[in-house]
Amino acid sequence: MTVSGVFVNASERRKLGREELLFAEGDLGAEMFGVISGAVELRHGDRVLEVVGPGQTFGEMAIIDRSPRSLTAVALELSEVAVINERDFLFLVHETPTFALQVMRTLTERIRQVGPRS
Numbered sequence: 001m002t003v004s005g006v007f008v009n010a011s012e013r014r015k016l017g018r019e020e021l022l023f024a025e026g027d028l029g030a031e032m033f034g035v036i037s038g039a040v041e042l043r044h045g046d047r048v049l050e051v052v053g054p055g056q057t058f059g060e061m062a063i064i065d066r067s068p069r070s071l072t073a074v075a076l077e078l079s080e081v082a083v084i085n086e087r088d089f090l091f092l093v094h095e096t097p098t099f100a101l102q103v104m105r106t107l108t109e110r111i112r113q114v115g116p117r118s
Contacts, residue, residue: 002035007055010082016040016075022093029062031085032103038079042110045051051076051112060107063089071110 014035016022022040023029033040040052049071052058061070063086084092093100 001087007036008081009038010034010084011088012085014081014083014084016081018075018077020075020079023059023069024074025072025096027067028066029059029069030066031083032057032059032063032089033073035080035082036080036082039076040079040081041074041076043074044070044113049110056105057103058083060103064107 014022015034016038022033025044030112034057035052037054040058041048042050042052042058058071058073059069061067063084093103
C-alpha cells in the first residue's frame, strides 16, 4: 500500500476551504494530518517552509510529544485531509512500517528547515 493509500479509509476527514486555517503556531493539538486532496501551506512565522500535497503528512509532532504546534497550517485551495489521532497513528505504524519511515523523514526535514531556536 502506498503512503497516500493509508488515508483512503481514514475514519475522520476534514474539508478545508481556500485560505482556511487548520491550526496556528502555538495551538495545542493531539492529531496529525494526511493530505487526501488539495494543498496545505506550512509556515513558521512569516516564512513559508513547505506546501504539502496529496499523500504527504504534517502535524506529526503533536502525536509524538503533545507540545504546542511549531508551525501554522493553511489550505491554499479546496482541500481534504485525513485526521490521524494517536490510536490511528499507532495502527498505521504497525500495519504499514513505510508510513513510520515517511513520517520520520518528513519530521526531520522540517526540523532542519526551521533551524535552531533562539
